[in-house]
Amino acid sequence: DQQVKQNSPSLSVQEGRISILNCDYTNSMFDYFLWYKKYPAEGPTFLISISSIKDKNEDGRFTVFLNKSAKHLSLHIVPSQPGDSAVYFCAASAAFEAAGNKLTFGGGTRVLVKP
Amino acid sequence: DAGVTQSPTHLIKTRGQQVTLRCSPKSGHDTVSWYQQALGQGPQFIFQYYEEEERQRGNFPDRFSGHQFPNYSSELNVNALLLGDSALYLCASSSRRDYQETQYFGPGTRLLVL
Numbered sequence: 001d002q003q004v005k006q007n008s009p010s011l012s013v014q015e016g017r018i019s020i021l022n023c024d025y026t027n028s029m030f031d032y033f034l035w036y037k038k039y040p041a042e043g044p045t046f047l048i049s050i051s052s053i054k055d056k057n058e059d060g061r062f063t064v065f066l067n068k069s070a071k072h073l074s075l076h077i078v079p080s081q082p083g084d085s086a087v088y089f090c091a092a093s094a095a096f097e098a099a100g101n102k103l104t105f106g107g108g109t110r111v112l113v114k115p
Numbered sequence: 116d117a118g119v120t121q122s123p124t125h126l127i128k129t130r131g132q133q134v135t136l137r138c139s140p141k142s143g144h145d146t147v148s149w150y151q152q153a154l155g156q157g158p159q160f161i162f163q164y165y166e167e168e169e170r171q172r173g174n175f176p177d178r179f180s181g182h183q184f185p186n187y188s189s190e191l192n193v194n195a196l197l198l199g200d201s202a203l204y205l206c207a208s209s210s211r212r213d214y215q216e217t218q219y220f221g222p223g224t225r226l227l228v229l
Contacts, residue, residue, distance in 0.1 A: 004157075032215045034217065034218075036220070041222075042222055042223075043119070043121075043205055043220035043221050043222045043223045044158070044205070044220045045220070046217060046218075046219055046220075049215065049217060051215060089157050089158070091157075093215075095215075101163075101209070101215070101216045101218075102148065102160040102163060102171050102173065103148070103150075103158070103160060103207075103218060104160070105150075105157030105158050105159070106157050107155075107156055107157050108156075108157055
């Protein structure tokens with residue numbers, strides 16, 4: 001049972017344009033969501049997060065939107081730069097798991113930004 | 116400020132052997148989580164250690180075990196290796212003092228089982 005899904009395995013965008021990455025989840029107990037970027041041969045790098053008490057969080061070129069009723073979140077990158085070319089993972093955790101905060105990941109979306 | 120470090124970077128083993136992977140958390144972090152990432156997939160949670168105890172475990176067999184030391188560093192041990200254990204093993208650290216405990220990842224150890 002895949003609780004976090006990224007339905008688009010890849011995305012190609014022109015430099016300077018907006019990249020929109022989508023993520024859906026099924027577990028209504030998830031209350032904290034994160035986006036990570038991963039380059040080949042490196043570990044995932046934390047980008048931005050959002051708590052379920054918010055519907056938007058912004059950090060520079062990155063904005064994450066959360067729609068709790070639809071169990072959907074998205075990551076917007078504006079403007080896209082060639083260095084943004086990487087695999088992006090959506091992840092979720094549930095605070096009710098008091099013993100820990102394991103992350104459940106989606107399958108990733110490969111982004112290619114063309115110069 | 117050093118981030119999360121892992122050793123070794125690459126490892127080749129044969130079926131049936133045992134392997135130990137090591138992780139040092141980011142400075143100030145007290146919790147270590149381990150993930151397995153198979154090719155083309157997202158990371159899968161193995162287990163998490165805090166205060167030298169396993170706090171949470173994912174859907175992995177008992178062949179996977181771990182340890183956390185008083186300095187918060189951690190080891191992941193895998194016994195009786197199978198071909199399917201070939202993957203990138205990621206360590207992440209976080210702090211119980213931080214709200215929501217964002218996890219920061221190391222570069223990973225790539226394990227190949229022949």
